Amino acid sequence: MDQSLSTSPARAPLLHRLRHARRTAFNRMFAAVYFCAILVLLYRHALKLIHSTTYASFLISLSFLVSDTFLAFLWLTRQCFLMTIVYRDEYPENLYKALLLEKSSSDFPALDVFICTTDPYKEPPMRLVSAALSVMAYDYPTERISVYVSDDGGSQVTLFACMEAAKFAYHWLPFCKKNNIIERSPEAYFATNHSSWFFDTVEIQKMYESMKERVEKVLEKGKVGEEYITEEIERKAFSKWTNHGFTHQDHPSIIQVLLESGKNKDATNHLMPNLIYVSREKSKTSSHNFKGGALNVMLRVSATMTNAPIILNLDCDMYSNDPRTPLRAFCYLLDPKLKSQLAYVQFPQRFNGINKNDTYGSEYRRMFCCNPLGLDGMLGPDYLGTGCFFNRRAFFGGPSTIVSPEIPELGPNSVVDKFIQSQAVLELAHKVAGCNYEYKTKWGYEVGFRYGTLIEDFFTGLRLHCEGWRSIFCNPKRPAFLGDAPISLEDVLNQVQRWSIGNLQVAFSSFSPLTYGTRSLGTLMCLAYTHYCFWPTWFIPLTLYAFLPQLCLLHGLSIFPKLSEPSLILYVFLVLGAYGQDLLEFLIEEGTVQKWWNDQRMWMIRGLSAFGFGCLEFFLKCLGISTYGFGLTNKVIDDEQSKRYGQGMFEFGASSNMFVPLITAAIINLASFLMGLVQALRGSKMEGLFLQMFLAGFVVLNALPIYKAMVLRNDKGRIPFKTTATSTCLALTLYGLISLPLAN
Ligand SMILES: O=c1ccn([C@@H]2O[C@H](COP(=O)(O)OP(=O)(O)O[C@H]3O[C@H](CO)[C@@H](O)[C@H](O)[C@H]3O)[C@@H](O)[C@H]2O)c(=O)[nH]1
Ligand SMILES: [Mn+2]
Numbered sequence: 001m002d003q004s005l006s007t008s009p010a011r012a013p014l015l016h017r018l019r020h021a022r023r024t025a026f027n028r029m030f031a032a033v034y035f036c037a038i039l040v041l042l043y044r045h046a047l048k049l050i051h052s053t054t055y056a057s058f059l060i061s062l063s064f065l066v067s068d069t070f071l072a073f074l075w076l077t078r079q080c081f082l083m084t085i086v087y088r089d090e091y092p093e094n095l096y097k098a099l100l101l102e103k104s105s106s107d108f109p110a111l112d113v114f115i116c117t118t119d120p121y122k123e124p125p126m127r128l129v130s131a132a133l134s135v136m137a138y139d140y141p142t143e144r145i146s147v148y149v150s151d152d153g154g155s156q157v158t159l160f161a162c163m164e165a166a167k168f169a170y171h172w173l174p175f176c177k178k179n180n181i182i183e184r185s186p187e188a189y190f191a192t193n194h195s196s197w198f199f200d201t202v203e204i205q206k207m208y209e210s211m212k213e214r215v216e217k218v219l220e221k222g223k224v225g226e227e228y229i230t231e232e233i234e235r236k237a238f239s240k241w242t243n244h245g246f247t248h249q250d251h252p253s254i255i256q257v258l259l260e261s262g263k264n265k266d267a268t269n270h271l272m273p274n275l276i277y278v279s280r281e282k283s284k285t286s287s288h289n290f291k292g293g294a295l296n297v298m299l300r301v302s303a304t305m306t307n308a309p310i311i312l313n314l315d316c317d318m319y320s321n322d323p324r325t326p327l328r329a330f331c332y333l334l335d336p337k338l339k340s341q342l343a344y345v346q347f348p349q350r351f352n353g354i355n356k357n358d359t360y361g362s363e364y365r366r367m368f369c370c371n372p373l374g375l376d377g378m379l380g381p382d383y384l385g386t387g388c389f390f391n392r393r394a395f396f397g398g399p400s401t402i403v404s405p406e407i408p409e410l411g412p413n414s415v416v417d418k419f420i421q422s423q424a425v426l427e428l429a430h431k432v433a434g435c436n437y438e439y440k441t442k443w444g445y446e447v448g449f450r451y452g453t454l455i456e457d458f459f460t461g462l463r464l465h466c467e468g469w470r471s472i473f474c475n476p477k478r479p480a481f482l483g484d485a486p487i488s489l490e491d492v493l494n495q496v497q498r499w500s501i502g503n504l505q506v507a508f509s510s511f512s513p514l515t516y517g518t519r520s521l522g523t524l525m526c527l528a529y530t531h532y533c534f535w536p537t538w539f540i541p542l543t544l545y546a547f548l549p550q551l552c553l554l555h556g557l558s559i560f561p562k563l564s565e566p567s568l569i570l571y572v573f574l575v576l577g578a579y580g581q582d583l584l585e586f587l588i589e590e591g592t593v594q595k596w597w598n599d600q601r602m603w604m605i606r607g608l609s610a611f612g613f614g615c616l617e618f619f620l621k622c623l624g625i626s627t628y629g630f631g632l633t634n635k636v637i638d639d640e641q642s643k644r645y646g647q648g649m650f651e652f653g654a655s656s657n658m659f660v661p662l663i664t665a666a667i668i669n670l671a672s673f674l675m676g677l678v679q680a681l682r683g684s685k686m687e688g689l690f691l692q693m694f695l696a697g698f699v700v701l702n703a704l705p706i707y708k709a710m711v712l713r714n715d716k717g718r719i720p721f722k723t724t725a726t727s728t729c730l731a732l733t734l735y736g737l738i739s740l741p742l743a744n
Pocket of ligand 2: 315317633
């Protein structure tokens with residue numbers, strides 16, 4: 001499928017390879033044809049608008065012109081992902097030869113890993129423990145690794161879990177290395193089949209289970225009881241929580257070094273990595289900027305303690321499933337030809353435990369796999385929020401312009417020459433973990449994860465591209481990090497709502513011609529897509545297409561071309577072309593037809609719910625009427641719920657407002673489809689209404705699980721009666737409302 005293209009000179013050992021996907025030529029040709037078809041469609045809408053004779057037909061033509069213009073914009077900006085698709089492979093085995101490394105540990109750069117966690121009741125601490133251990137056990141000089149756990153929940157349970165992880169690491173690290181284990185997350189390893197087990201597995205599994213029991217007991221109690229404290233130093237650490245006035249939203253910074261690589265050794269007398277627990281200062285009077293804020297604190301605290309040139313960022317719900325991952329990233333980050341302009345290497349986000357046909361499209365194949373491949377060929381993928389190796393220098397201005405922070409120790413070139421537990425280091429670390437540090441400092445404006453707001457993710461990427469860096473996307477067929485996806489529709493939609501609010505926030509704060517005026521067209525398209533893909537361009541056209549033609553059908557009004565009209569071909573081409581190309585793209589990236597079907601269904605569902613609610617909430621916030629937070633995705637799984645998920649059933653359950661527009665659309669489409677069917681059976685001429693009926697039928701097909709959950713199911717995941725009733729009332733109201741202009 002692909003043509004090969006070496007990026008290294010002929011005889012030097014190959015570190016990585018770039019392949020251009022052959023289908024780009026087809027994509028380009030298809031885009032040209034499709035573009036012409038869009039122009040014809042818009043021209044047709046404009047003509048109809050000008051020649052409309054009634055008020056109703058004017059309104060209808062205007063709605064179609066507006067929504068198809070939005071869709072055209074969306075299509076146009078999406079093309080940047082299809083024009084230059086590339087794949088990469090890396091060859092870590094050549095790293096030693098290519099870079100003349102002696103395999104002595106000092107040849108490898110130090111690596112700081114940040115793992116974010118927030119709420120131990122939504123993000124099980126054992127999940128965090130597994131994530132941390134999977135990184136601590138990397139096939140990489142252990143003493144060059146420092147793992148920083150960022151606890152935004154300020155919870156002693158999380159600190160306890162980290163202490164337990166440190167103790168377990170004493171056995172786990174040598175066990176993994178001796179037996180050359182692939183899955184170095186204990187949770188994932190013990191869940192694998194017994195063929196990959198060794199004679200000492202049972203013993204270490206016992207240790208793991210007993211650690212798990214302790215952590216879960218402490219979690220249940222909410223605090224660490226006397227019986228779990230074995231050393232004075234631990235008692236001292238936990239005493240911070242008993243201080244008067246300590247709450248999760250209001251407390252001083254807590255930094256606890258749990259393992260120090262110079263001092264701590266494992267069961268086989270090898271050095272351990274550093275493991276540091278950090279809970280930044282919180283105060284009710286200053287905004288903490290959620291995960292973005294946490295990452296900025298991590299950047300500063302790690303600078304004072306280890307200041308590694310390379311940073312890996314992980315969420316507590318993702319673990320590393322390949323112990324050679326750092327070496328893979330270093331094939332790029334240490335490449336002499338690339339390294340001076342390379343800001344980060346992003347690995348794909350892949351998930352475990354997704355059901356057979358991916359009911360909720362939770363793989364986000366397009367966003368996490370397909371799109372970054374296209375961006376990589378152009379200017380580099382966006383930062384996806386986790387599983388990303390950064391060049392620390394990239395946070396301090398462009399490749400040739402360095403922005404030095406006020407405190408020189410925080411700069412990327414500063415060398416830490418003191419022990420991490422020395423008083424000077426700890427004092428500075430506590431200071432820079434303070435909640436007001438960013439206020440009126442260069443850090444607050446120019447350094448760090450710039451958009452330390454609700455959502456930092458995609459946008460850090462944008463900023464780096466703008467300043468002359470590039471980034472790299474690793475092949476999605478070789479995942480290096482795995483996580484769990486939410487398994488209830490409500491959780492999925494809340495997550496998307498948060499993303500859409502974050503995108504809007506950044507779109508409004510940064511998308512100005514002044515900032516981006518000098519960028520290339522390709523960059524602008526990517527910016528536009530990433531900024532706008534989550535809002536009106538989804539939900540306005542979708543809402544229109546899910547309601548208007550069907551309501552008109554109920555009134556017997558024809559608004560699409562008749563079967564005999566030649567312009568029908570245009571409609572068919574536009575719809576089949578878009579869906580067909582999308583399906584193809586999906587299948588090539590290892591998708592299946594059923595998964596694609598569910599994914600396109602989720603596109604509609606998201607468009608009819610989360611995006612609209614996200615927009616609404618954002619504008620209410622602008623008017624000062626509402627406030628929103630980072631609604632964490634729930635990672636605790638209910639057994640019954642997960643059983644239903646396994647069977648591919650939709651999980652509605654809670655009576656969420658988010659479902660109302662969805663169910664309303666489902667009711668209206670079913671009603672209008674049935675109406676059309678009855679009329680057709682009665683023998684009325686349906687030629688003018690055929691396309692509308694077809695559209696309603698398509699929505700009905702997509703909405704089958706909704707009807708089932710409304711009437712046929714009795715389990716806890718069914719749609720609550722209240723939601724069905726509200727939606728029915730809304731459907732009747734809409735029917736009534738549309739009758740008014742049509743009556744004229
Ligand atoms: O105030 C906060 C809120 C969240 N987090 C952490 O942020 C991470 C992501 O939160 P999660 O609830 O798991 O969000 P998801 O929607 O599942 O995650 C996706 O979307 C996020 C942005 O919305 C990205 O940051 C993630 O990398 C991406 O996997 C977790 O480790 C949280 O602990 C914090 O550190 N502080
Ligand atoms: Mn997550």
